[in-house]
Amino acid sequence: MHNVTLIKGDGIGPSIMDQAVKIIDASGAKIHWEEADAGMAAFNKFGTPIPDATLESIDRNRVAFKGPLTTAVSEGFRSINVELRKKYDLYANVRPAKSWAGVQTRYSDIDIVIVRENTEGLYAGLEHYLTSKRDIAESLAVVTRHGSERIVDYAFKYARDNNRKKVTVCHKANILKYTQGLFLETAKEVAARYPDIEFDSKIIDATCMHMVMNPQQFDVVVTTNMFGDILSDLTAGLVGGLGLIPGANIGADAALFEAVHGSAPDIADKNIANPTAVIMAGVMMLDHLHEHEAANKVKTALEKVIAEGKYVTPDLNSNAGVGTDVMGQAIIDAMA
Incomplete structure (x- = not known):
């Protein structure tokens, strides 16, 4: 069983992270999720964008799976992402960009x-x-x-x-x-x-x-x-854009996996956010945890759903235009 700190984030973060977690769980990977807070949601709740409890969770687990966080421009906390990278010496940022069948570019x-x-x-x-x-x-x-x-x-x-x-x-x-x-x-x-x-x-x-x-x-x-x-x-x-790009932040003894796009507050709670980037970040996390079979299952199912273009969010196919939750379920179904 792998213990992973789960930070759902701000804006569209909770909706896309919920789908990513469901998909990873359905892959058969043995993950115990330890939910923690960060970002503006944490600031509004605890008065700090990175509560001590969140850092303590990452200290224990050494692996975190994170949704997008809101960082104020020109004022306030400099960058939560930068602080986490510095604290855990996550010196390598890895961002793969690969063409997708079904995405016109x-x-x-x-x-x-x-x-x-x-x-x-x-x-x-x-x-x-x-x-x-x-x-x-x-x-x-x-x-x-x-x-x-x-x-x-x-x-x-x-x-x-x-x-x-x-x-x-x-x-x-x-x-x-x-x-x-x-x-x-x-x-x-x-x-x-x-x-x-x-x-x-x-x-x-x-x-x-x-x-x-x-x-x-x-x-x-x-x-x-x-x-x-x-x-x-x-x-x-x-x-095809940031909605398709995952990111991994790797250190000697800790790692953080995330979508690299922003929190998109303008479409939060509208059930239209594309979960692809954070799902692929989850694939990178599974490979890091040596859950290679599960990683391959998720990646193959996601590629199939995007290539078919029937159950994808509006940014991928405006004619299909299903919700984030429907796309997530389609990926789970494709794994089966």
Whole structure:
């Protein structure tokens, strides 16, 4: 039995997480869900977006399954997601983007995995005002050899473990010669340990252009924090949007799995939210827990339902346009 901290989140979070939990339970995986609070719902209830009880649950279980959380812009708590990643040193953010049969996009054969360094760079949160008038602000980008080495090593191990052929490191070392230069230099050193995996490096702006013009050239892409954030949204656009993209945050002894889209309060409680992203995050979690048979059952059933297009939410097929709950039940039925 696997103990997992379940955080349903804000907005559409509870509705899509309820379906994901039902589907994972129906897969035969042995999961004991320990529900905990976080986000605006937790703030309204307890006066804090991350109650101590939630952290204690993650401390015990070391695996969390999380719905989208609302973070206030420019005020209040900086980011619950960032705080969780820092506290549990979840240094690797993994976001696979793969084409779906039944989802119309410009491309039909995309299969790219973004591996993003999750704790350093400009998102380290080291920023301040330089004047008392607050008219000049400064952010510091932190890149360490340790952080660079472990994320690039993770990307190569991921490629080897998942029968991937190529790792591309994305950087801006031509301009940021110290921070990005250190990242690129370290990546080259790590790549030498994996002669069986093809290694490539590209400047970040050129990467964005090439991903739009010829995305099939990319396999596993590893990069620093902010660049990874941007590239993972770009690859989501190639395959149909954030509603189809899962995310895993992996550390040495803890992991957090989530949909990467927002809480979408405008469609909360309307039973129209697409649960695909969080279901696929659940698939990643099952693989992490070595529940590979259950993971494959869920993924295969979800692919079947989306390909058929009959029992999917309006964003996937406006002519079908069933509810979140009907789509969830269709996936359970497809597993049977």
